[in-house]
Amino acid sequence: MHAPLPLTRDIVLIGGGHTHALVLRKWGMAPLPGARLTLINPGPTAPYSGMLPGHIAGHYTRDELDIDLIRLCRFAGARMIVDHAVGIDRKQGLIHLNARPPVAYDLASFDIGITAQMERLPGFAKHAVGAKPLDAYSERWQQFRAQVAAGQAPPSVAVIGGGVAGVELSMAMAHALRADGATPQITVIEGSEGIGGVPPATGRRLTRAMADQGVTFLTNTRAQEVTSQGVVLEGGSSVQAALVVGAAGAYPHGWLAMTDLPLTDGFINISDTLQVQDDPALFACGDCAHMAAHPRPKAGVFAVRAAPVLFDNLRAAAAGAPLRTFKPQRDYLKLISLGGKVALAEKLGLAVSGKLLWRLKNRIDTKFMRSLEELPDMPAPDRPAVMAQGVTQMLDDKPLCGGCGAKVGSDVLQQSLSRLKPLARPDLLTGAGDDAAVLDIGGQRQVITTDHLRGFVDDPYLMARIAAVHALGDIWAMGARPQVALAQIILPRMSPALQARTLDEVMAAATDVFGAAGAAIAGGHSSMGAELTIGFTVTGLAETEPVLTSGARPGDVLILTRPIGTGVILAADMARAAKGRHVVAMLDRMAQPQGDAAHTLRNAHAMTDVTGFGLAGHLMTICRASGVSATLDLAAIPVYAGAEGLAEQGHHSTLFQPNRDAAPVFGPDSPRAQLLHDPQTAGGLLAVVPAGQAQAMLADLLTQGHDAAIIGTLGEGPAQITLC
Template identity: 60%
Template sequence: MHVQIPLTRDLVLIGGGHSHALLLLKWGMRPLPGTRVTVINPGPTAPYSGMLPGHIAGHYTREDLEIDLVRLARFAGARVILGRAVGLDAQTKTVTLDDGRVIEYDVASVDVGITSELPQIPGFSQYAIGAKPLDRYAECWADFIATAHQTGQAGPVAVIGGGVAGVELAMAMSFALRRATGASDVTVIEAAATILSADPKPREKLLQSLEENGVKICKSSVISEITPDGPKLTTGQIIPASLTIGVTGALPQAWLAQTGLPLTDGFINVEKTLQVQGQDDLFAVGDCAHLMHAPRPKAGVYAVRAAPVLYDNLCARLTGQDLRPFRPQKDYLKLISLGQTSALAEKWGRIWQGPWLWRLKDRIDRKFMRMFHDLPQMPQPDLPPVLTQGVRDELGDGQPICGGCGSKVGAGTLSGALASLPAPTRADVITGRGDDAAVLRIRSQHQVLTTDHLKAFTEDPALMARITAVHALGDIWAMGAKPQAVLASVILPRMSPALQARTMRDIMGAASDVFTSVGAEIVGGHSTQGPEMTIGYTITGLVDQAITHAGAQVGDVLILTRPLGTGVLLAAEMQARANGRHVAKMLAAMAEPQDKAARILHMAHAMTDVTGFGLAGHLQAICQASGVGADLDLSHIPVYEGAIDMSQSGIKSTLYNANLMNAPIIGLHGPKAALLHDPQTAGGLLAAVPAAHAPQILADLQQLGLPATQIGRIVEGPPMIRCL
């Protein structure tokens, strides 16, 4: 008999640094049953700092140096929470995020890296950026160098900080600018009397390389403020700069000072076991940690070497075993890129230089990143040798059942079962069974009633609750109603009472935020345990005159408020094939309520929300109920980023074939056309509006920043859909 192992402990990884990324990789290959793993990071990717200078110089793409945390977490069976940690209370064992959300833990590890922001310098936050965190710098530089390529010219660049990091990035930017415009104007500003004061051995070689790269050096220069024209020195001189980058070495994250944790120069004190000093259940690694037993400079090599010890010690703490010490090496091979495809190496006081070292560095860096790009295929349990007839046909290619609306049964299955029931006879039931929701007459008012639930497709219960709430509200909005009351239905996987309470608080808190924001209230619910998390809501709404499927008129314009592609992207994400940035952007859009769009579409003749049966299936329902046809302009139908690529690669939701059979379209071809049958979760509103009002409706929707688009028209003829 298969026993579902209950979840009993929360392991929270704060930050997506190198140690945590390697930990997730190992966890995916050797998970600890009973532990729920959460990784908190500001974005869906974590940049590998070793390749940053090469990226700035133009030798690597952004994707080359990014670890996809969404994909990595799926491999590890972990949940990703996209948010920036701004607080940590070791007594209550909680982490506070910048959006106010509080995450509880049993055991946690901090790997949030360092910063190069210099808020103490007036004007820095307005007119300069730090090289770390890397995301903002990389994005800003991408815009700067793109403009240089387009115009053939670029303004001067100032680099604050004359250490190895500042020198390396200055040469990288100079090289890229010379390649883009034929010239460069890059200045390194250093407060000390000499640059590279902490690295005297390679100084002469690097000074020569700076000169070869045309980088100017401004020593003994203290900055008083950053102005729109560039850094202003205490002497009054302004170093002209269109772009100013702060690279003043390793600065601690400012929020750590408010945690009450033991710190050295702002960095977290850790014991030889990587436990925070005085804290048994809190660990810290990477550049944010200070190794009390063996202080070391801030370098990624130590984070990489610490990862196996961190994995072992976290598992030991979660299972009640003994921990082992981390013994960092005394020195390491420093490889410094020189702008062009050449590098300098230093170890034990010896210096080497040349293109061959760049090739060595490139090989080392790419090997490291391949571990995350080419995730190992973990073996799946074999099927029994003898199976009942039809089992292999149902399993098909072995793709797991999709989450969200991709897990629905086909449209014909439910409609066929409903058709076998006796016809409704109650006088207070106004709409038939085929519409988005039931409309009930209660004295002089009309009340809309709907229910929906989703099998989880993300391990984050709060995000899942928000998306499910938006999804379930779609039927209320599609009928033109105002949300009123909500009953929640929650199935949790087997877990300890403590984790049940944490998870339920996450779910109900997030759901309440959504429903309260649109004027509804949660009034009760039901919960149970099952094999996987499932969240559902039954919702009522009030309306004077419901918008149904049956009102579409010939000449009406079809407006869609959201892109297509959630089904294929969620299917790809389950298979660890989707791009994490695309997935994160889509999930954020899915979690946004559509109440404002619904209010603007109140004059629609017919309306529905595009969900499990895809755009084709839901449009067909309007056509059949209204006795009309529809023409679609495929080129105008918006899709989520990455959806066409995943469709072209052959990925389809498990509900796709049933949708295709239920709502065939004339003139379909190509990967984008396949998305018309893609099951949507928290999809857009599809409205048939009077042609005379369509331009103003679209303008109002787009003024709110909603990606609404005119995708076709209602035409005369039988209830069929053509794709033009």
């Protein structure tokens, strides 16, 4: 087993389109040593366009439609940045993002697709939805179906655009509404004489299929305005519709026009190697690209066929090797859904339709999705032939978790602390046992703590935000005001250029979090090691007596400010078993500060932040220090989406069993109950408050946006935890 090779090149994939999804799969099977791969996409999933009509018709669920980019990135060893790209600085090699600092690249590739948002049509942005991006359309369609089913909207739809996409979607919507028991009134508005993109004979077949579905097809008709009542046509007539869908062609994303990229009609010009014209560091593929030498219609088949060439050329460009060329085929088999489980096939001007063709389309589409879901298990590195006793057993255990799941168990820690004989100092008021040490500095109470996290996401910026919030938790739990932070950063081995980029991201995130909390970063220490590790030593000032774990009283109420389940989800994510949307939602919550929550809870009798030892372990610390017992309402404890199901499947952090042994809980042993022992990273504040103040405090926390809840009460000792 060899040490990881140093990182020297940043390759950034902009957009989670079909080509990039397939590149991620191939990268996971054959990564380029020394290259750091990054994917930027607005969401954790990307809808597969080939199954969109089937989804709209009700044949596929949304989960079946979505490509889980988080799982693909985990498989590829790539970092995933959930954000919108909004610009590019080619001189500096930077991709500008909507919600965070720019990301640097040595090589980058665009696969951002197209949009059907008709921005120039008056009223469209306010009253209509484009068929692309698919996320917004899918969500709006499900809302509309529910409104129709509830009698809150008529089943009337107008589709602007009579190409293949508009035709497919009109029949899909008609089928779904009819299946819901409604009588659909769907109108397709097309500016030309017929269906574009297909031969006349195929167009006639599709026109008859629309008529069979009860769809009205208006040709040589142009939309002039969209209103809350429908679509106003040129000439003054109108189409009444409760839902208006735009499918009139493929529009490039508007931000591309604001760049200096070479464009044709808003699409990125590329050469036969998929490189952007006159820029060998950039590539583009899929619907956002324009290949001047081989112009083709916007179709997913070309994106899929381009994936092997893009994969090879990214590797070659990063390694300084020759590149391949890509020439798209002239024609391809078109399979067009006709609403129900019937499809039309067309190639070379010949067209046939039937149920068997829908089965063929379904087989092709589901095979594509399975290729991105059923990812192969790659072989582990060879082990030495001879090892010391116990090594094999440890290697066969679950991989070491990141975050607080990598902590030493509380029993081991307590044994070590019990053997210490610290020097007595009059200015050290409290030491081990509370969240932070309390010092008397000239009559002022100062608290100090340190914490670090082993990386559990490959995004240094997000990792630093979470690590900063996590370290501040100890200060907030003591009722103190953050003052100063020192950073401790271990980077994996990388080139000086990548070191600078990574440190810039880490410090930008840390400065943002600590600055918002009123704390200054006064310096720190950095080094290189085997993996990314980020930590902070933080001080705070207590304007009143610090909140300790020993002030709880019988009759007090327990408030928790944040869900539990981070350890389970992170462990499952390592095994590629967690859903990407659950992972992203959890990470987003973990990166949110809790200073306002701490201020609301500043008069708590006792408080701690829930981290590595789990909710039960940290609650037991309060119980033992205060001489009280606790009764928890298991159903009231907030849990991150997906965590309970993953626990039921047997996913647990490496620290789960030591936590369970150290803080037993009396009550049912259900998957939800097991989450009480789940190690938390950037977990919630656990506050013990007077019963008469609990509801008011909870209301304030909910208003601030925290997922807070009253989870139990305290009683007379001895120290124990019981579920009710």
